[in-house]
Amino acid sequence: MKDVTISPLSRLLIPVKNIDLFRNTLPFLEMAARIMKEDLERIDLLHVVGGSFLTEHLNNIDIRAGHVLSSEVMQRLRDRHHQELVRPLLADIQALLDSSKVTLRGKIRVEDGDPVKKLCSVCEDEHYSTLVVSRRKKDEGSEMDTVVSGVLHHYLNASVYVIGENGFPAGRSPAARIMIGVDGSQASHRAVREAALLLSRAASEVEEVALVNVRDPSCFFDDSGTNCQEASETGFNCIRDAERVLVEAGVDAAKIVPMLLFGRPGETLTTYASSFDATICFIGRRDRSNIARVLLGSVCGDMINHCRKTTLALVS
Known part of the structure; x- marks a missing residue:
């Protein structure tokens, strides 16, 4: 088709x-x-x-x-x-x-x-x-x-x-507290762009926007791989790119919270979504060839299974 x-x-x-x-x-x-x-x-x-x-x-x-x-x-x-x-x-x-x-x-x-x-x-x-x-x-x-x-x-x-x-919480806009998982992939970029559209049009209803990048914690234990400083810089670059898209769309930069975390991505995002009290979490879905893998044990899969109380936006 x-x-x-x-x-x-x-x-x-x-x-x-x-x-x-x-x-x-x-x-x-x-x-x-x-x-x-x-x-x-x-x-x-x-x-x-x-x-x-x-x-x-x-x-x-x-x-x-x-x-x-x-x-x-x-x-x-x-x-x-x-x-x-x-x-x-x-x-x-x-x-x-x-x-x-x-x-x-x-x-x-x-x-x-x-x-x-x-x-x-x-x-x-x-x-x-x-x-x-x-x-x-x-x-x-x-x-x-x-x-x-x-x-x-x-x-x-x-x-x-x-x-x-x-x-959704009574008396609070679904756009009030938006969390966006970012990793620099094309799927992530699509999620950021769709979130930017929603946030820019609901600007007066937005309280905070969390841009969350999760890095592999193995850098703390494996000296032969990417060190933690390099991993952190890569993560912050992903966050900065996403923040630029949001601000260019009209989102108030003062409401954007950059968050770099270490851990298993699905579990870490789920835990942070709860502590952030997110009203919607935006996550990018992969393409057709990867969809089965993505939905079985991956970031999307973990969040679908464990982040049940929060609304998820799985952006294609």
Whole structure:
């Protein structure tokens, strides 16, 4: 498929599973509508009906007896699912949107199919810039966590914003405390540029911006490799480059906090995000060839697994 250039934060797709998860997402949508204004082209909501409407019926039949669901029964179960669950959910979401500060009229659509495959295909085929997914608390469990995991194991041109399990703090803008992981890579540069767009447009709502570079601590123990001074200089160069991008975009330099840390990148960034009380953490996603490796045991993977309370922006 031919790549299409889409401006960041201009076309948003939000999968909806239940009203509570959508409430967690709403402050981000309100901020996007507020700061992007006419540059925000679309906010669309997508509910995917998988096979869940069959569960109750299948639990009450003996598959060993050779019972097969007829197309008529399937359609009846599906219609009941729409009537009892889908329509009330979409009505509640529409009411919440109508009472919100999201001025752009969003489209609410219902599709059938595998949630992960359908979500990814819609996102790519219709060229959304941003996919916004929300997840429940870990101990509650949720189909949406399965969807989040599935989506993140697919390559998407869209940036993926994973809303933290607690949503956003009441009375505080999602742009209030932004942390950006920087390492000098192209993926990192893309994350910095997208963060710069958000921060410059939400300038009055920003409290602090942390630019964090994490270095390998082996320099403290291995004299044969890069020494710690060289490692530190490399890290500070990454931070300075990122700071230059932010300032040129209009971010107040006085609000930027440079932070050089030593440790395992994923764990260290997760710990710092918590201590910094970040509202959004920006991290760059790697390209298609590296995506499986990146999401299994790498920086993105560590943060997805352990930084559950904070919203993550995984920028493509």
